[in-house]
Amino acid sequence: MDSENIFLALKNIKKTIDLNKDEIEKLDQAIGDGDHIFNIQRGLNEALKLEHELSNLSPEEVFKKIGMKIMTTVGGSSGALFATLLMGMSKKYSKESNDLENLAAMFYEGVEATKKRGKADIGEKTMLDVLIPVSLSLTELKNEKNIQTVAEKIKMVAEEGMLSTKDIMATKGRASFLGERAIGHIDPGARSSQLAINAICDEYIK
């Protein structure tokens, strides 16, 4: 894991998000306020601008600085949450571990911080319905040798999590104001999180 990998992942995420812009926009228009796509696009653009500045730093520094950049440029719920996720992740990087072990530990820490920030948990129709299952699966799979297997599994888990947001009411975030009217709509943050995870996984699936 190094700065180059991380920025490659970011670029892949950006590509996927841009490709799915209209869908994400519509999801937040349906049960939110319509800004989610602009928030994450702004965040990705700002993060990518850091590529040269961060090119020689350690992964923990890279995650921390990207997290701070997102914290100071995105705003909204997703800005606070994704910044918390990334800054949380930066805390658990260990030179001693391999990439998958690192990722599992870091993601776990990041997701825990995100849960605290959002005062939310699984089943509340938020991005956590993707992030939590993914974190749990990563922990389970952290010793798996075949990275493609991991990627395929994670991809599936993320998609299931994302889809699970469709038929429930929201109890956190803006969609919670809608009560039953939110049923039938996928949560925008769950969708963007799943797309991001997808983009990372696809790099390891031949």
Next chain:
Amino acid sequence: MDSENIFLALKNIKKTIDLNKDEIEKLDQAIGDGDHIFNIQRGLNEALKLEHELSNLSPEEVFKKIGMKIMTTVGGSSGALFATLLMGMSKKYSKESNDLENLAAMFYEGVEATKKRGKADIGEKTMLDVLIPVSLSLTELKNEKNIQTVAEKIKMVAEEGMLSTKDIMATKGRASFLGERAIGHIDPGARSSQLAINAICDEYIK
């Protein structure tokens, strides 16, 4: 000429105006502010409410009171102008004259007052392009015995006047602000005046 005639004429005018509502509305929307139809409909409704109150009064009183009602309920250019026309007309009624003589003299007086009120004359793309020629024709025809001939002639003159407003620029009224952009549109006040005159004439054409 008595109160009954006058209210019959008003009712006929109202019928015609209502039938041509959309066209009049569009004319003032094109080169004015779109209120002309509502102004004249409001005026006609208010005037018609006076029917019983004025039923035993002399024609001069009837014209005067209708004029005052229009003055106090219509507003806009047409309110001021039609009120001036009617109040002007009321001044020249003479018991000694026959109806056509009366009408010619009264209308002449009313139109003169209207010209003064509007500081306008023929050829400025206003209702005066209908009212002035009609007034002149009435004066010419005031001794004509065949009332149907008069009605037919006046109807024609009014229509010519109305149509003449189409291809000129306005130098008075709201349409004057448009300069060349007013060319090609008939003046709303000319159209409503012509329709009113038409409705009166039709009563005498079998």
Next chain:
Amino acid sequence: MKKFVNKVEEILTESLSGFQKAHPDIIKVNFSPDFIYRAKKPAVDKVSLISGGGSGHEPLHGGFVGHGMLDAACPGQVFSAPTPDQMEAAASKVHNGKGILFIVKNYSGDIMNFEMGADMIDFDHETILVNDDVAVEDSTFTTGRRGVAGTMIVEKTVGSLAETGASLEECKLFGDHVNNVTASMGVAFTSCTVPAAGKPTFEIGAEEMEFGVGIHGEPGRKREKIKTANEITNDIISTIIEDLKPNKNQEVLMHVNGFGGTPLMELYLLFDVGQKILEKEGIKVSHSLVGNYTTSLDMAGASFSITKLDEKITQHWESAVHTAALRWKI
């Protein structure tokens, strides 16, 4: 039509009734004939300022009745000049010994109805005709230019002068002067919808704007493709400057006026752009007003009004005012 309305014919009466209830400390409303007047009689003998015009431009004029501005306002039906009996009744109510000054926007309907009202009163009176809209060619042979958002600048400054006890003649001269050094122009993105009509006054394409639009949605100079805020402001300001011919270092008041449907955020953006353009011309924007003051119902769009300031205008712009829509130093 999407409006908060019970019966279309009652919209004006109900709105005036709400206006009276919302501002009992500042104004009172007389119904039939309709006019708005100050809740408190002025403490001094002063010239009484009366304005009015069609409704649909709120807060103009009723929102400007109160200390430091108007003594009364006569609201007509939406976009129709008020009737003479309103002016007569308002004048009789507010006359205060020093004559009546009518402030009238330059439209045939307003002029004629105010004239007829003036004919009905015995007090001394004068009329200021406001014609600040440079979108329209000026000519002595025609009706000339329209009166638009500059009207409130005339009402504010002359209102302040009147409050000092100045004579009718002085007030009239000063008002004409303010009008002469004020120029305005606007642009519309959408049409307004007159309640009685129930549909938009004009059609306009999704990419079009009406350049030089009037405050009743009347056509302006031209229909064109929508431009950037910089370009639009440039076009407007250069037309205004051509008319006002300000000197280098001239201090001006710049009023960015919303027509009703444009967010405040955009109006402040326009103010920023306008200030920069004027600065480049060496003109100093020393005073400002940004907001929806002379509206055209729900029309999206905005206008700029610029007044060349001198010491006297500045003083009377800055002075205390206490009305429903404009309030400072009091």
Next chain:
Amino acid sequence: MKKFVNKVEEILTESLSGFQKAHPDIIKVNFSPDFIYRAKKPAVDKVSLISGGGSGHEPLHGGFVGHGMLDAACPGQVFSAPTPDQMEAAASKVHNGKGILFIVKNYSGDIMNFEMGADMIDFDHETILVNDDVAVEDSTFTTGRRGVAGTMIVEKTVGSLAETGASLEECKLFGDHVNNVTASMGVAFTSCTVPAAGKPTFEIGAEEMEFGVGIHGEPGRKREKIKTANEITNDIISTIIEDLKPNKNQEVLMHVNGFGGTPLMELYLLFDVGQKILEKEGIKVSHSLVGNYTTSLDMAGASFSITKLDEKITQHWESAVHTAALRWKI
């Protein structure tokens, strides 16, 4: 999209720049991180009030910075909560020895970003969460209700209390109290258009309205056929009354707030209707505010906010205020 804009990404910066130029006597703007703060430091040591939220609701909150209301406001991107560094920088700038009181509308994004900002400062601080929107069910297990137009009532009254030198705790308690006795609900006829999106946030039929809409164009209680002003107001006021449970003879402040695209004429009409309905219930509207204060860009529609008055709230509502958007007794 029809907006006055140069580059969509610059709209906020340019608008803030114009805001600063238009009100140099009242506010200053700090850029990167963006916040609006008072041009003059308060004369007394006082609790510093900081609010903020997504842009697009102007004049909320920047228009309420000044004597008697806020010390600073942090504007986010359109409809996106501001970022924590803005709150941190604003707090450092305006802290005045007696602690910071954050006034936050009850949205996840605002709450989290304000929390993160608060974590970054060393001063004493408290937060008032405003959740006045009765369109939304309240429940301790969910996010609860939205914060809408009642926010400015909290800002006005707590701002006034802070000006007296009251402690942070006192201000926080009073703000929570005002929030508790304030309830709001709105209805939309059209959707707003977020500049970055370039098209309306929601589709709505020519005869439809969104009952209980949020100030970001979020769906409300239900989509229904458009009704008369009387019916709409009845529906809203009865929901508010159910929540506030006022006593007979209760005095209230009634705020009719336009969402941006609705003419003032209609807002005053709504005020008239609302007052009549409350009067029938034996409730006295003793204080009023009518206008576009908490907008949703160009959305057509309006909301009612009602605050049950007591002596203390009344006093702090009436007291002097001097901001860009609200100004009286000063």
